[in-house]
Amino acid sequence: MSDNRLKIGITQGDTNGIGWEVILHTLADSRLTELFTPVVYGSEQAAKYYATTLDSEEGAVQFNVVGSADEARKGKVNLVECGDAKPQPGVASKEAGKAAVEALQRAVADLKSGAIDALVTAPIDKEMAQSEEFNFTGHTEFMAANLEGEPMMIMCSERLRVGLVTIHIPVAEVSQNITKEKIISSLTTLRATLKQDFGIVEPRIAVLSLNPHAGEGGMLGSEEQEIIKPAIEEAFNDGVLAFGPFPADGLFATGGYAKYDAVLAMYHDQGLTPFKTLSPDGVNFTAGLSEVRTSPDHGTAYDIAGKGIADPQSMRNAIYAAIDIVRNRREWERWNRNPLQHFEREKGRDVSVKDLKLPESEE
Numbered sequence: 001m002s003d004n005r006l007k008i009g010i011t012q013g014d015t016n017g018i019g020w021e022v023i024l025h026t027l028a029d030s031r032l033t034e035l036f037t038p039v040v041y042g043s044e045q046a047a048k049y050y051a052t053t054l055d056s057e058e059g060a061v062q063f064n065v066v067g068s069a070d071e072a073r074k075g076k077v078n079l080v081e082c083g084d085a086k087p088q089p090g091v092a093s094k095e096a097g098k099a100a101v102e103a104l105q106r107a108v109a110d111l112k113s114g115a116i117d118a119l120v121t122a123p124i125d126k127e128m129a130q131s132e133e134f135n136f137t138g139h140t141e142f143m144a145a146n147l148e149g150e151p152m153m154i155m156c157s158e159r160l161r162v163g164l165v166t167i168h169i170p171v172a173e174v175s176q177n178i179t180k181e182k183i184i185s186s187l188t189t190l191r192a193t194l195k196q197d198f199g200i201v202e203p204r205i206a207v208l209s210l211n212p213h214a215g216e217g218g219m220l221g222s223e224e225q226e227i228i229k230p231a232i233e234e235a236f237n238d239g240v241l242a243f244g245p246f247p248a249d250g251l252f253a254t255g256g257y258a259k260y261d262a263v264l265a266m267y268h269d270q271g272l273t274p275f276k277t278l279s280p281d282g283v284n285f286t287a288g289l290s291e292v293r294t295s296p297d298h299g300t301a302y303d304i305a306g307k308g309i310a311d312p313q314s315m316r317n318a319i320y321a322a323i324d325i326v327r328n329r330r331e332w333e334r335w336n337r338n339p340l341q342h343f344e345r346e347k348g349r350d351v352s353v354k355d356l357k358l359p360e361s362e363e
Helices: 020-026 045-050 094-113 141-145 180-197 210-220 223-237 248-254 268-278 313-336
Strands: 006-011 035-040 063-066 077-081 118-119 149-156 163-164 204-208 241-246 263-264 282-289 291-298 343-344 349-351
Touching: 006 094, 006 313, 020 035, 020 045, 020 313, 035 045, 035 094, 045 063, 045 077, 077 094, 094 118, 094 141, 118 313, 141 149, 141 282, 141 291, 149 180, 149 268, 163 180, 163 268, 180 204, 180 223, 180 263, 180 282, 180 313, 204 248, 210 223, 223 241, 241 248, 248 268, 263 268, 282 313, 291 313
Parallel strands: 006 035, 006 118, 035 077, 063 077, 118 291, 163 263, 204 241, 204 263
Antiparallel strands: 149 163, 149 282, 282 291, 343 349
16 A cells, blocks of 8 residues: 555534535545545544444444544544534534534645645525524635635536635525636636646636526626626637627537536526536635635435435545545646756766756857
């Protein structure tokens, strides 16, 4: 087994939702510990409870309880004990919300310190999580407040990637939050993450319109003509291969999205509805930040919690995506650390351009 396996943190999420079930389902496959070192943040009590709701093999995960991620052992499923709460499957409660936040805070602290390489978050109940300590509309906003960079929510799968200009805001406020500057910034961030995090040499991005039929020449809205199209043109002139604006229904219904490496949507449901339809086991990736965070693309699913029937595939994909993104990002940084470096074959060593002696006519 490799000695450089990544440490991937996994938070328990809401202890009354399906978080623990999909975590246990996933980590029951012992081969995963050969790929990475799991560090789960959560309640051992909750883990044991949900183990009884699964079959004997899937509920047989043996945890190595540690005081911190620094103590995590390779080849083991490690558990940092925190966020204790008595499980009540399917019940929205403040106690479960508080437990979810405690696990998240502990994990993010380790992520910032470098004790773990990436973080995968199980779903929380945003309403039940609200408190004086957690006044955020979701994981994305919490991560943004604790890490460097400007966040962008990207839903990704092998079939499709969708980035969002606006995230968790009321639909009534979307139009006023769509600006030329914000679209250009989103396109710049999306291009950067497609290159460094997904390894795409020069990505092509389709931009969705805001109004039906792309505004129908101004008859159904002016945002396309006044904001979105000028933003696309300016971004294109700055080197971003952005195209559009395209009506969302036409782009997805005809399969036109497949011609592009990603789609930029104007608001949450415009992007997530087609994404989840086409990629039911997709992954939510918070791009643009200094550290890597992914999550399954589903919620707490209270209606099936505790029944042992939750599908773990999205959690598995979120873990795989976190590993791939960390490796891609590190490779990108390695290759771009000294972009002008050349190899001096005669001496068999790396030298930079400033070390090379040019002919006098070229100096």
